[in-house]
Amino acid sequence: MGWDMDNIKLKNITKELQEKYPDVGIKRVEIDESSGKSTLYLQPRNKELASLPASKAINLRTFELASVIKRDAVTRSTLDLVKTSPVDKDPNVLYTDAIRYYYEYDVYGAHIDILANFAAKGFENDIDDPDIKLFYDVWNFDVGFQQILDWIFFDLFRVGLVRTYKIIGKYVPGVTYYKIKGDSKAKNVLYSMVEKADKVRHDNLKYLNSRLSKLDGRKLDDRILKLDLAARKKLWSKGYMPVSYTILNPTLLKLEGSQLFNKSKVVLKASSELKKLFNKEYSDLTDDEKLLIKLLPSDFKKSVTKGEIELDPLYVGEIDYRKQPYDLYPKPRGIKAFESLEYKKALRDADLSTLDGISNYILKITVGNDEYPCTSQEQLAAVAQLFNTPSKSFDVVWNHTLEIEKIVSPEIESILGEDKYAQVNKDITGAIAMSRALIDGTENVNVAEAGLIVKAVIEEINYARRLVERWIYREYRQIAEAMGFDRFPKVRWDNTILRDIILYMSTVSQLVDRRMLSYRTALEELGFDFFTERSNMEEELQMVMDGTFGIVGSPFQQAKMGITQPTQGAPKGTPSSGRPKGKVTKPKSKNTSPKTKVPNQSPSNQPAPTDQNVAAFNILKEAKELLSPKQFDEFLEGFLSGLGK
Numbered sequence: 001m002g003w004d005m006d007n008i009k010l011k012n013i014t015k016e017l018q019e020k021y022p023d024v025g026i027k028r029v030e031i032d033e034s035s036g037k038s039t040l041y042l043q044p045r046n047k048e049l050a051s052l053p054a055s056k057a058i059n060l061r062t063f064e065l066a067s068v069i070k071r072d073a074v075t076r077s078t079l080d081l082v083k084t085s086p087v088d089k090d091p092n093v094l095y096t097d098a099i100r101y102y103y104e105y106d107v108y109g110a111h112i113d114i115l116a117n118f119a120a121k122g123f124e125n126d127i128d129d130p131d132i133k134l135f136y137d138v139w140n141f142d143v144g145f146q147q148i149l150d151w152i153f154f155d156l157f158r159v160g161l162v163r164t165y166k167i168i169g170k171y172v173p174g175v176t177y178y179k180i181k182g183d184s185k186a187k188n189v190l191y192s193m194v195e196k197a198d199k200v201r202h203d204n205l206k207y208l209n210s211r212l213s214k215l216d217g218r219k220l221d222d223r224i225l226k227l228d229l230a231a232r233k234k235l236w237s238k239g240y241m242p243v244s245y246t247i248l249n250p251t252l253l254k255l256e257g258s259q260l261f262n263k264s265k266v267v268l269k270a271s272s273e274l275k276k277l278f279n280k281e282y283s284d285l286t287d288d289e290k291l292l293i294k295l296l297p298s299d300f301k302k303s304v305t306k307g308e309i310e311l312d313p314l315y316v317g318e319i320d321y322r323k324q325p326y327d328l329y330p331k332p333r334g335i336k337a338f339e340s341l342e343y344k345k346a347l348r349d350a351d352l353s354t355l356d357g358i359s360n361y362i363l364k365i366t367v368g369n370d371e372y373p374c375t376s377q378e379q380l381a382a383v384a385q386l387f388n389t390p391s392k393s394f395d396v397v398w399n400h401t402l403e404i405e406k407i408v409s410p411e412i413e414s415i416l417g418e419d420k421y422a423q424v425n426k427d428i429t430g431a432i433a434m435s436r437a438l439i440d441g442t443e444n445v446n447v448a449e450a451g452l453i454v455k456a457v458i459e460e461i462n463y464a465r466r467l468v469e470r471w472i473y474r475e476y477r478q479i480a481e482a483m484g485f486d487r488f489p490k491v492r493w494d495n496t497i498l499r500d501i502i503l504y505m506s507t508v509s510q511l512v513d514r515r516m517l518s519y520r521t522a523l524e525e526l527g528f529d530f531f532t533e534r535s536n537m538e539e540e541l542q543m544v545m546d547g548t549f550g551i552v553g554s555p556f557q558q559a560k561m562g563i564t565q566p567t568q569g570a571p572k573g574t575p576s577s578g579r580p581k582g583k584v585t586k587p588k589s590k591n592t593s594p595k596t597k598v599p600n601q602s603p604s605n606q607p608a609p610t611d612q613n614v615a616a617f618n619i620l621k622e623a624k625e626l627l628s629p630k631q632f633d634e635f636l637e638g639f640l641s642g643l644g645k
Contacts, residue, residue: 122494
């Protein structure tokens with residue numbers, strides 16, 4: 001009975017609420033006695049807007065469906081704007097990005113080209129032994145060493161990791177543009193060197209075999225030494241001379257092993273082209289491909305089919321950009337600019353989106369006006385058809401009631417423009433450490449700023465050259481061991497890049513003429529090797545003395561007597577030796593007498609100098625010391641005939 005009474009009360013309350021608020025749509029009221037909570041159920045009714053007829057009334061939905069979505073707490077990794085730092089990327093992905101940035105971004109790619117061109121410029125070998133220099137020059141030509149250096153510097157500045165791979169074999173000098181001296185005992189100097197290299201190789205193999213036969217394989221130290229000697233024997237058996245080089249793709253390399261003391265193992269992922277080469281039938285191979293497969297190590301050939309090739313360290317050369325011994329992979333030189341490059345790309349995408357919006361403008365066409373209204377649907381369709389053309393130009397013939405308006409974005413001038421790129425461009429040039437004044441000349445700098453920029457670029461180039469020099473000297477040492485040389489050439493580069501070469505060389509030469517700088521320091525400052533130049537000048541001295549080439553000493557100072565070179569009259573002693581000792585200069589007295597004109601005298605009327613005989617004696621004495629007897633007789637005959645005249 002109590003429950004019925006409560007139910008009647010709720011119905012009465014519901015009825016009262018429905019009468020009091022008819023638009024709400026109250027359906028019923030329920031009360032939970034345990035918790036004391038009341039629940040009001042509503043059912044919205046269809047309503048009509050005052051300006052619409054009943055048939056077009058807006059119908060409200062009678063019920064709503066809801067769902068609950070649970071999400072984890074928002075972190076930085078869930079935001080689209082936050083990307084992985086370049087430092088945290090996988091090295092192969094990072095190197096792929098570096099290569100892509102080089103091709104896609106103008107300033108970034110241009111600065112790599114400039115650095116690579118400057119660094120590889122002016123490569124030369126310097127050594128005072130002409131035969132050794134000739135051999136290395138011809139070997140450089142045969143293996144395409146200059147092209148290899150171009151590849152190395154290119155990947156060094158672009159990727160930061162360079163791994164070279166060489167093929168060892170017997171080297172035979174080819175035909176080059178270098179002049180080869182004749183040799184009575186052999187065809188020429190180069191071939192005599194190659195014959196000597198064969199003897200060196202046989203002697204080394206004999207020595208290694210004797211060492212290996214004496215080792216006890218049961219001892220740990222002997223086993224380690226045996227492995228090392230066996231590797232050297234395998235290398236010497238092939239000829240020990242590098243005959244070809246290539247640069248490995250950094251995106252296919254995997255470095256493994258301990259990072260301690262910079263020792264790591266290089267694993268190459270076999271590319272599809274390499275697998276295709278080894279799957280070819282022997283008859284389908286070209287002569288170059290057959291030679292390449294023949295010279296490759298057997299371990300390399302077996303590993304190609306497995307997909308990963310563990311490279312022998314004896315054949316791999318490494319050059320890394322600013323890598324510490326505890327680092328396994330080096331980073332690209334331009335990694336500091338990667339985030340700025342991506343940000344600039346986002347700005348460009350925004351500009352492209354804006355331009356796309358501009359090209360898709362709205363064309364507003366009005367037909368008729370208040371005085372001449374257009375009430376015909378056919379007429380509107382006809383006008384619409386006139387503008388339905390793929391062409392951007394329209395030929396429309398209509399009456400005076402036609403109006404056309406082109407609606408475009410009013411903020412276009414503030415959206416497009418280079419002002420928003422100013423900061424990101426500064427960030428990029430700061431990250432790559434190069435001003436745009438050196439790249440395209442669009443940045444104005446004063447003289448002091450230009451000097452600092454040039455110095456920074458020169459030091460960066462010198463650093464890269466030092467890295468490459470270490471690799472070159474390792475290769476040159478191996479060649480010297482194979483050929484039996486006691487030394488190898490010193491590498492020289494063009495040190496005059498980004499300098500006013502005329503002013504620079506003129507300043508150095510003036511310091512030498514005034515004896516403020518030694519010849520050796522001047523030559524080394526200009527990038528030349530002192531001992532090589534001294535050897536060249538000694539070789540050319542005889543040609544200078546007989547007048548074929550220039551003069552001995554400085555051409556800017558002339559001596560009255562005691563000349564060392566009869567043909568061209570170069571001065572005696574060192575340049576700028578100063579005033580003769582023991583002589584005091586006389587003070588100049590003021591001449592008060594009027595000037596008198598001295599009549600011209602013919603050469604025959606001029607008095608002979610009192611020390612002519614002494615001068616002639618000194619000339620003959622010094623010429624006799626410098627010239628051979630035959631040359632002295634010829635010189636004496638000409639000298640006496642000159643005196644007679």
